Amino acid sequence: MGKGAFYPRLAVSNIRKNGKFYLPYLLTCIATVAMFYIMAFIASNPGLSQMQGANTITAMMGFGTVVIGIFAVIILFYTNSFLIKRRKKELGLYNILGMEKRHIAKAMFFETIYVTVISLIGGLLVGILFSKLVFMLLYRLLDFTVPLGFSISWQAVIMTLVLFCAIFILILLFNLFQIKLSKPIELLYGGNSGEREPKTKWPLVVIGILTLGGGYFLALYIKSPTVAIGMFFIAVILVIIGTYFLFTAGSIAWLKMLRRNKKYYYQPRHFSSVSGMLYRMKQNAAGLASICILCTMVLVMVSTTVCMYIGVEDALNMVYPRNVQIYLYECQDEAYPQLTGIVEEETAKYNLTAEDMVSFQYYQEEDDWNRSLFIGDKMAKALTGEIPGYKGQEYPSNAYIGFNLPGSDGAPPLLLDAIRNRLTTELAGQYDTYESETRGLMADSVYSLYGGFLFLGMFLGLLFLMATVLIIYYKQISEGYDDKQRFEIMQKVGMSRGETKSFVRSQILTVFFLPLVVAVVHIVFAFKIITKLLAMLNLTDISLFISCTGITILAFAIIYGLVYMLTARAYYRIVS
Amino acid sequence: MTLLEVKNIKKIYSTRFGGNKVQALTNVSFSVEQGEYIAIMGESGSGKTTLLNIIASLDKPSSGEVVLSGKSIVTISEQQISAFRRDNLGFVFQDFNLLDNFSVEDNIYLPLVLAGKSYDEMNERILPITQQLGITDILAKFPYEVSGGQKQRTAVARALITKPQLVLADEPTGALDSHASDGLLRLFDEINAAGQTILLVTHSVKAASHAKRILFLRDGEVFHQLYRASQTQEQMYQKISDTLSVIATGGEHHG
Ligand SMILES: Nc1ncnc2c1ncn2[C@@H]1O[C@H](COP(=O)(O)OP(=O)(O)O)[C@@H](O)[C@H]1O
Ligand SMILES: [Mg+2]
Numbered sequence: 001m002g003k004g005a006f007y008p009r010l011a012v013s014n015i016r017k018n019g020k021f022y023l024p025y026l027l028t029c030i031a032t033v034a035m036f037y038i039m040a041f042i043a044s045n046p047g048l049s050q051m052q053g054a055n056t057i058t059a060m061m062g063f064g065t066v067v068i069g070i071f072a073v074i075i076l077f078y079t080n081s082f083l084i085k086r087r088k089k090e091l092g093l094y095n096i097l098g099m100e101k102r103h104i105a106k107a108m109f110f111e112t113i114y115v116t117v118i119s120l121i122g123g124l125l126v127g128i129l130f131s132k133l134v135f136m137l138l139y140r141l142l143d144f145t146v147p148l149g150f151s152i153s154w155q156a157v158i159m160t161l162v163l164f165c166a167i168f169i170l171i172l173l174f175n176l177f178q179i180k181l182s183k184p185i186e187l188l189y190g191g192n193s194g195e196r197e198p199k200t201k202w203p204l205v206v207i208g209i210l211t212l213g214g215g216y217f218l219a220l221y222i223k224s225p226t227v228a229i230g231m232f233f234i235a236v237i238l239v240i241i242g243t244y245f246l247f248t249a250g251s252i253a254w255l256k257m258l259r260r261n262k263k264y265y266y267q268p269r270h271f272s273s274v275s276g277m278l279y280r281m282k283q284n285a286a287g288l289a290s291i292c293i294l295c296t297m298v299l300v301m302v303s304t305t306v307c308m309y310i311g312v313e314d315a316l317n318m319v320y321p322r323n324v325q326i327y328l329y330e331c332q333d334e335a336y337p338q339l340t341g342i343v344e345e346e347t348a349k350y351n352l353t354a355e356d357m358v359s360f361q362y363y364q365e366e367d368d369w370n371r372s373l374f375i376g377d378k379m380a381k382a383l384t385g386e387i388p389g390y391k392g393q394e395y396p397s398n399a400y401i402g403f404n405l406p407g408s409d410g411a412p413p414l415l416l417d418a419i420r421n422r423l424t425t426e427l428a429g430q431y432d433t434y435e436s437e438t439r440g441l442m443a444d445s446v447y448s449l450y451g452g453f454l455f456l457g458m459f460l461g462l463l464f465l466m467a468t469v470l471i472i473y474y475k476q477i478s479e480g481y482d483d484k485q486r487f488e489i490m491q492k493v494g495m496s497r498g499e500t501k502s503f504v505r506s507q508i509l510t511v512f513f514l515p516l517v518v519a520v521v522h523i524v525f526a527f528k529i530i531t532k533l534l535a536m537l538n539l540t541d542i543s544l545f546i547s548c549t550g551i552t553i554l555a556f557a558i559i560y561g562l563v564y565m566l567t568a569r570a571y572y573r574i575v576s
Numbered sequence: 577m578t579l580l581e582v583k584n585i586k587k588i589y590s591t592r593f594g595g596n597k598v599q600a601l602t603n604v605s606f607s608v609e610q611g612e613y614i615a616i617m618g619e620s621g622s623g624k625t626t627l628l629n630i631i632a633s634l635d636k637p638s639s640g641e642v643v644l645s646g647k648s649i650v651t652i653s654e655q656q657i658s659a660f661r662r663d664n665l666g667f668v669f670q671d672f673n674l675l676d677n678f679s680v681e682d683n684i685y686l687p688l689v690l691a692g693k694s695y696d697e698m699n700e701r702i703l704p705i706t707q708q709l710g711i712t713d714i715l716a717k718f719p720y721e722v723s724g725g726q727k728q729r730t731a732v733a734r735a736l737i738t739k740p741q742l743v744l745a746d747e748p749t750g751a752l753d754s755h756a757s758d759g760l761l762r763l764f765d766e767i768n769a770a771g772q773t774i775l776l777v778t779h780s781v782k783a784a785s786h787a788k789r790i791l792f793l794r795d796g797e798v799f800h801q802l803y804r805a806s807q808t809q810e811q812m813y814q815k816i817s818d819t820l821s822v823i824a825t826g827g828e829h830h831g
Pocket of ligand 1: 598619
């Protein structure tokens with residue numbers, strides 16, 4: 001065997017030896033590459049640009065591509081940092097055994113090459129295979145017929161290659177830099193350095209409480225829907241900041257308070273967990289906060305998009321109580337009685353009969369931001385006769401006529417033109433603007449919009465879920481190695497196996513479910529503002545939203561629970 | 577009064593895949609009287625740690641019996657063994673085995689907390705011990721903030737705070753410099769003088785020379801034993817060295 005082959009072989013054996021860490025890392029890389037490719041494939045698909053609402057969909061998918069790209073950078077760097085931290089010891093050993101840093105760098109270089117090649121080939125294969133499936137799903141959601149054929153988007157392939165090669169090169173540079181900076185002795189102890197007792201940072205705790213409280217307050221007390229969107233984003237940012245600060249500084253302050261309470265602290269049940277968590281929190285609080293934010297995002301995203309998609313029909317029914325609707329703004333009272341006659345005559349010319357015809361006059365308030373919402377509310381009452389012959393307070397008011405044509409959710413454009421022409425000639429000067437709309441056209445674009453949202457929500461939800469699962473897995477596994485020694489000592493000093501098991505369980509349970517519980521709390525507080533935002537999209541079915549959220553949380557909790565069980569088992573195997 | 581009786585202990589380690597078996601202990605028997613200070617000596621790999629782990633009920637012998645105060649510890653059930661260990665035995669290990677996330681004080685409390693003792697009681701017990709060991713002023717510190725000698729004193733305090741019948745020490749001076757070692761060994765002398773039974777396992781002649789009786793372990797058996805009686809520590813040191821060189825040259829058993 002030539003000398004040249006040494007480093008490649010060493011790299012392979014390194015990857016094998018660190019399988020517990022490398023395997024999930026490789027899987028993540030492959031999954032991220034695949035998801036990025038699929039999104040880029042969809043965004044660049046020419047078929048998409050030929051549909052109704054193509055601009056929005058393309059923009060949405062483009063946005064999705066960017067999100068996945070950014071996310072890929074974050075998640076790969078994060079998992080790599082776990083990997084490199086665990087491996088510092090091994091590298092330090094090589095270093096002490098006489099391997100120079102540049103030799104380590106060489107081995108590292110080959111490792112990166114392997115990882116890159118495996119991830120790109122694996123990821124692109126998976127991506128190409130699944131792209132068709134995902135594409136079909138998207139078309140179904142958008143309510144389009146699925147085109148035949150199978151294609152590969154070279155543009156997407158190139159984008160994927162460029163992005164991920166760049167990420168892997170950056171990661172390699174980062175790792176090399178880490179090795180260059182470190183001293184062998186630090187490399188050797190790198191696996192468990194930085195375990196100092198954390199300090200309580202009260203200012204951060206206070207900031208955390210204030211920002212979180214502020215975010216919750218905004219979410220609860222914003223009345224006007226107009227400012228809801230802007231405020232929603234401010235609230236989100238405040239809550240994110242608050243979550244980070246409270247998880248990092250707040251948890252430590254809280255645990256130290258518990259520790260100061262001697263009666264509480266010096267109990268077998270609390271002694272180990274309080275100090276264990278304290279020790280853990282310093283390194284893991286940020287990770288837990290990230291998990292919490294990710295969970296919240298996934299839950300909000302999936303539940304709202306599902307709710308929007310399911311609620312499309314209702315929303316349409318609300319805006320379109322009749323399939324064809326004509327508005328005359330600032331229509332004078334004398335003109336109003338002639339309207340229905342004109343419409344009936346014109347439809348008759350097309351051998352059609354206008355069914356379920358309704359007409360009324362109404363007044364629109366100046367500052368009403370959304371006409372359809374206003375009409376939705378008032379019109380529903382007008383239609384049910386709750387406000388007989390509804391008419392607004394001030395002159396001039398607007399006129400509405402709605403009707404259905406049999407066997408259609410719209411009307412022939414020529415018919416609408418004819419009606420319009422008659423109105424312009426016969427009622428000239430008696431109204432300000434004419435407007436007509438049909439349910440059919442609207443339904444297409446709403447379905448493609450909400451279908452796009454749902455697709456994006458599910459796709460990103462899946463990505464975030466994967467990230468969550470991964471972060472938790474890495475956290476627990478690497479903690480397992482740290483905890484192994486702790487539990488061994490405890491057992492030597494007189495802790496029984498049963499006690500160890502229950503300590504382990506309660507500690508993992510806390511670490512696992514704290515983020516989820518906080519995420520659910522976030523959602524409870526966000527509930528009101530989200531229903532407001534949905535109302536702007538004409539989704540007023542709050543019970544539908546409650547059940548969507550509930551089911552999403554449940555589904556998420558089940559997946560989460562499964563990951564918990566798998567991880568807990570792996571963890572316990574390490575510890576005992 | 578006999579505190580500990582070790583009868584015909586045998587220990588065979590078999591590797592997981594049933595392959596080669598290692599006979600760590602062939603047949604070990606001895607007994608320890610209340611208040612004794614015994615050192616078990618042997619080369620690396622002679623089975624000292626194995627023997628200590630069996631006495632500590634951390635491991636089970638392949639055959640044989642260990643009796644502590646008339647009670648066979650080999651047959652104690654898994655559920656009761658931790659409580660038994662906690663109540664009757666104190667440990668000092670070569671690598672200290674302190675928990676980094678506990679302060680020195682909490683490390684010392686650990687076995688008492690596990691035993692469910694109240695804070696007031698623990699607090700009462702700790703002061704006399706830490707004063708004797710000279711670590712009262714580092715109680716609030718964390719293990720990574722104190723020296724090796726202080727760490728080992730902390731471990732000793734942790735072993736003593738449960739008022740165990742028997743203190744077991746595995747190479748307690750192994751990770752200490754000679755100054756810290758001397759300090760620790762003097763402490764053991766004092767503790768023993770106060771009535772504490774100590775069983776020490778070591779390959780250091782210096783450490784062994786402090787004991788009142790020394791057992792030599794070779795090929796998994798007690799090969800020889802020395803009593804200190806009225807000899808000075810220096811004399812003992814010499815005698816131990818002589819014995820070791822006899823063992824090393826493969827001399828015959830002369831007990
Ligand atoms: N868990 C184990 N599995 C297999 N063999 C072991 C195990 N522990 C110790 N041994 C073997 O038993 C023998 C005695 O080991 P040990 O009791 O650690 O010796 P000492 O403490 O005197 O150095 C050695 O040959 C060692 O390799
Ligand atoms: Mg040993």
